Amino acid sequence: DAGITQSPRHKVTETGTPVTLRCHQTENHRYMYWYRQDPGHGLRLIHYSYGVKDTDKGEVSDGYSVSRSKTEDFLLTLESATSSQTSVYFCAISDRAPYQETQYFGPGTRLLVL
Amino acid sequence: AQSVSQHNHHVILSEAASLELGCNYSYGGTVNLFWYVQYPGQHLQLLLKYFSGDPLVKGIKGFEAEFIKSKFSFNLRKPSVQWSDTAEYFCAVNAYGSSNTGKLIFGQGTTLQVKP
Numbered sequence: 001d002a003g004i005t006q007s008p009r010h011k012v013t014e015t016g017t018p019v020t021l022r023c024h025q026t027e028n029h030r031y032m033y034w035y036r037q038d039p040g041h042g043l044r045l046i047h048y049s050y051g052v053k054d055t056d057k058g059e060v061s062d063g064y065s066v067s068r069s070k071t072e073d074f075l076l077t078l079e080s081a082t083s084s085q086t087s088v089y090f091c092a093i094s095d096r097a098p099y100q101e102t103q104y105f106g107p108g109t110r111l112l113v114l
Numbered sequence: 115a116q117s118v119s120q121h122n123h124h125v126i127l128s129e130a131a132s133l134e135l136g137c138n139y140s141y142g143g144t145v146n147l148f149w150y151v152q153y154p155g156q157h158l159q160l161l162l163k164y165f166s167g168d169p170l171v172k173g174i175k176g177f178e179a180e181f182i183k184s185k186f187s188f189n190l191r192k193p194s195v196q197w198s199d200t201a202e203y204f205c206a207v208n209a210y211g212s213s214n215t216g217k218l219i220f221g222q223g224t225t226l227q228v229k230p
Binding site: 059101 | 158159165210
């Protein structure tokens with residue numbers, strides 16, 4: 001398995017509070033991704049990063065921000081959590097080999113917003 | 115916009131039965147295709163992938179998939195399932211040359227339940 005860890009693994013929070021999820025990799029891969037997984041929707045891309053301090057929006061970015069100050073860490077922040085952000089969040093990494101990119105996934109963070 | 119469709123949402127099979135899960139995508143250009151598996155409570159693991167070449171791809175645990183370009187399909191197969199194959203299966207596409215280049219687009223997932 002790729003060296004990806006996510007923290008925390010489980011979190012319960014209240015509506016309106018800020019929440020930060022961390023993804024840490026030991027593979028020195030350039031690309032990192034945040035997805036959310038919801039029943040009936042598969043995985044949907046929230047934000048991604050193509051290098052330190054280089055990030056871009058994905059399909060469902062509203063209400064989320066990200067930061068990447070080091071190659072190995074990619075942070076996802078919910079500025080003011082809402083119940084609709086209750087989900088399982090997965091981080092992924094890849095080395096973006098041209099036309100042959102494979103993404104590898106972390107263990108996930110289960111977030112419940114009350 | 116590109117999309118991926120998995121037609122079977124919930125499949126129930128007995129052990130030793132054959133499996134075929136459908137996956138269709140909407141994009142006419144170059145694609146990389148993937149099947150991921152998620153065992154209960156675990157993260158997504160790569161089952162197999164197609165980049166180019168032989169359209170019949172073999173993966174781990176006896177799974178295979180066939181890329182049929184004319185049908186925009188990448189169906190997953192296994193000749194004889196085991197109870198341990200109980201999991202959720204996701205098809206994903208990377209559509210090169212589109213606005214989604216480098217971004218995996220996932221299907222909704224298929225839950226496979228194998229009865230012992």
